[in-house]
Amino acid sequence: MTVTLDLSNRADSKSGRIDQPILRERGQREVFCGLTGIVWLHRKMQDAFFLIVGSRTCAHLMQSAAGVMIFAEPRFATAVIEERDLAGLADANDELDKTVKKLLARRPDIKLLFLVGSCPSEVIKLDLSRAAARLSKSYSPDVRILNYSGSGIETTFTQGEDACLASMVPELPADSSSAPSLMIVGALADVVEDQFQRLFEQLGVGPVRFFPARGSDKMPAIGPNTKFLLAQPFLAETGRLLEERGAQHIAAPFPLGVEGTTAWLKAAAEVWDVNPNTFDAVTEMPRARAEKSLERYREALSGKSIFFFPDSQLEIPLARFLARELGVKPTEVGTPYLHKQHLKEELALLPQDITLSEGQDVDLQLDRCRAERPDITVCGLGLANPLEAEGLATKWAIELVFTPIQGYEQAGDLAELFARPLRRRTRLAV
Amino acid sequence: MQLTVWTYEGPPHVGAMRVATAMKNLHYVLHAPQGDTYADLLFTMIERRNARPPVTYTTFEARDLGSDTAEIFKRAARDSYERFSPDAMIVGASCTAELIQDDPGGLAKALALPVPVIPLELPSYQRKENWGASETFYQLTRTLVKRDAPKRSGETGRPTCNILGPTALGFRHRDDVKEISTLLTAMGVDINVIAPLNATPTDITRLGAADFNVVLYPEIADTAARWLKRELKQPFTTTVPIGVGATHDFIAEVCTLTGIDQTSFQVDGGNFPWWSRSIDSNYLTGKRVFIFGDATHAIAAARVAAEEFAFDVVGLGCYNREFARDLRAAAEKYGVEPLITDDYLEVEEKIAEAQPELVLGTQMERHIAKRLNLPCAVISAPVHVQDFPARYAPQMGFEGANVLFDTWVHPLVMGLEEHLLGMFRDDFEFNDEAGASHLSGHGAAAPETAKATAEPETGASNIIQWAPEAEKELKKIPFFVRGKARRNTEAFAAEQKLELISVDTLYDAKAHYGR
Secondary structure: OEEEEEOOHHHHOOOHHHHOOEEEEEOOOOOOEHHHHHHHHHHHOOOEEEEEEEOHHHHHHHHHHHOOOOOOOOOEEEEEOOHHHHOOOOOHHHHHHHHHHHHHHHOOOOOEEEEEEOHHHHHOOOOHHHHHHHHHHHHOOOOEEEEEEOOOOOOEOOHHHHHHHHHHHHHOOEOOOOOOEEEEEOOOOHHHHHHHHHHHHHHOOOOEEEEOOOOHHHOOOEOOOEEEEEOOOOOHHHHHHHHHOOOEEOOOOOOEHHHHHHHHHHHHHHHOOOOHHHHHHHHHHHHHHHHHHHHHHHHHHOOOEEEEOOOOOOHHHHHHHHHHHHOOEEEEEEEOOOOOOOOHHHHHHOOOOOEEEEEEOHHHHHHHHHHHOOOEEEEOHHHHHHHHHOOOOEEEHHHHHHOOOEOHHHHHHHHHHHHHHHHHHHHOOO | OEEEOOOOOOOHHHHHHHHHHHOOOEEEEEEOEOOHHHHHHHHHHHOOOOOOOOEEEOOEOHHHOOOOHHHHHHHHHHHHHHHHOOOEEEEEEOHHHHHHOOOHHHHHHHHOOOOOEEEOOOOOOOOOHHHHHHHHHHHHHHHHOOOOOOOHHHHHOOOEEEEEOOOOOOOOHHHHHHHHHHHHHHHOOEEEEEEOOOOOHHHHHOHHHOOEEEEOOHHHHHHHHHHHHHHHOOOEOOOOOEOHHHHHHHHHHHHHHHOOOHHHOOOOOOOHHHHHHOHHHHHHOOOEEEEEEOHHHHHHHHHHHHHHOOOEEEEEEEOOHHHHHHHHHHHHHOOOOEEEOOOHHHHHHHHHHHOOOEEEEOHHHHHHHHHHOOOEEEOOOOOOHHHOOOOOOOOEHHHHHHHHHHHHHOOOOOHHHHHHHHHOOOOOOOOOOOOOOOOOOOOOOOOHHHHHHHOOOOHHHHOOEEOHHHHHHHHOOOHHHHHHHHHHHHHHHHHOOOOEEOHHHHHHHHHHHOO
16 A cells, blocks of 8 residues: 655665665555464474464464364464453453463473463553563473564564564573584574584584574573574564674575575684685585585576565575576565565675565555566465466465475475476476 | 364354355455454465455554554555455454454445445454354345345246355355255256355345245354345245255255145155165164264264264264254254364364264364374365365265265275174284274374373273283274273273273173173
């Protein structure tokens, strides 16, 4: 509905895509809210439980979006607010205490409980931080209780992970050691973590800690000698709070594709003064492997146009990877939110001749997409089949969040995700 | 507050979406925050619809609260009218917008759009999806219907009906409508309007031209049909034609309503009766079946199971309280405790307790059955992508009965197969370790310990021990009835105040419970 062109960056920037205007839109957004982050976070942190304080809609979203009903009792649930909670007949806080008691009795394996705020809990101003503090007193030290908001009025999709990690930052133990340590920030698939761990070891960079860790008792310590690399582009608030606790951000592109992974590793290697020859020796083999794995997709993808609807904030790094390593031509790259500081290195690498858009008015953006008729459209689950029916090849954006795509060994898998819809269309004869 | 893991129904505005998405030229403006658009994927992914649902979400944010959320709503309503030019609009709030009390109905009225705009009051903190669909259809009906429409039968001389209830995202609604339309046409009944599925707002105005209404899905159409009966004197059918017997009853009911002579037409009664009477089906006799779903489908399934398959109904329940009374009556008929709950964990517990040989349920029970290693067929919403088959697969009418026969029998271990398994228990390809071939993934079966924990602990099993030879003998019992044998034996031992179960105890219990 509202369209503004932001030209403010022109003056203070020297290089790359940052010079270009950004199309900002506000209207209907076809994206998930931050609650959805629970879908992967609850698998990542194996002794944590996520209790959404919300409505039936929240519960329905989780089960519809997640497709994770393989678990009889997943490590998340919704405390559904009912009429009597709103009418004041029941004190919502008493009700919440009762619900938590019931839950913890049922799940003694839980060591970390997140009370997750939702749109309705925010609107009725249910103070979950006070509730968390109150409940912590009762259940400490067996269970730690934190809170964050995954509401749609405040967070978009992956911002839920940002809010979750941010809630843990004040809880991280203090690290007073004088030797530097490296913190990798953002949930990664376990296999990707292990690969990075090995590479950093070979480079002599470390000690390396991952945040979030797989268990609540293994969360990394933080101090003035902590350096952190962001593994995900959507961690604005977490990054800010880590810096507040004295850690230093190592600016780098994100580890997607060969170039991104190399630049990301190198940024840390430089802080640790790793000899460039050592760096080349350590990365040479996996880099060559990754390049070889991309080779077989280049023919299929080179010269193809791609249109990104905003979804996970991974859009800009993905567009950079596709454009520079596979010759794909991004037409529009939409992101729900653009963090210029964390994306600075990415924007510098992004081609000039694309539309960069922030926010969404889905009907207007669909008009642009239909006019462009891109070869590949990256969009959410609500739009994919309607666009396919209009003859456009689509890639579900959510697959890019739920699949291990970072690092050298996954570069080929990442290219495959974009090549498959095209290959399928050429093979089908129906 | 209610602690909820999985839900059988979405919020009521999703019910309204099911009506809006089913219809043509109707647009729904929903006052809702970012994130509520997830509901689109129910239709585009699960049902594979090739167009977006006709819903505009206002997408307000925290910073808008208290300032101009009402303005955002008005703009969204105006813009969506201009873009989609619908014949009518429905407007309402999702759970969050309900709290900020912007009054979408009043705001939309102030816009003075040149089409009917129907406000929906769907209390999100009290009601659920089916109720929302029912209320939406009712409001559309009472607002749009023309009261003075002349009866079509007056012109054609043939009795005329509406078919009410089918929506988007319904369990086999697409195919049920086709099957029942064909049946009614064969009987000499004309069809005036089918709604909401594929109906336009203009079609709704014409509902009064029919002599009576066929209510296919009471969960959705009952309220509207009652109103039409009261206001337009249109009677409606009360038999849901699922199964052979119910289809015959339905035909009889339509004949009574219309005065059509039952001998004046011929319909093909389908294969079900002979398939069920043929000798191969003997093994189906007395299979223990647990049924859970929406009340209409569950009650219908219980009748089919008991009367047409000769199964034993060992559990019957539904998740929608609005129809609890009907369900209770049916449960009494089959001598089982009615289970009326939307607590998924409670359903799982009851299924494990009942030790059925077949579960007929929703997608939720399919997951339960998978975990308990039980065969299962899906008979009701909530649905999953696989409940929208490419082929024609109605649940209603005689073809629907054929479909029921195939889908319910398919997951079972078959007649002679069952005997062979009993005789050659150590067959290297078909034993516990080989897993159940009729369940997905022919991998190893879940270890006995895991299964044991899924079963509720009977106090007895904590004290009573199994002698090693008895435990070994138990393993020779086919895996699909072993759980029951273990439970029965332990219950028998507890009753006899035995502390150790021997091989003899096992067979004593078998004789005691034998069937």
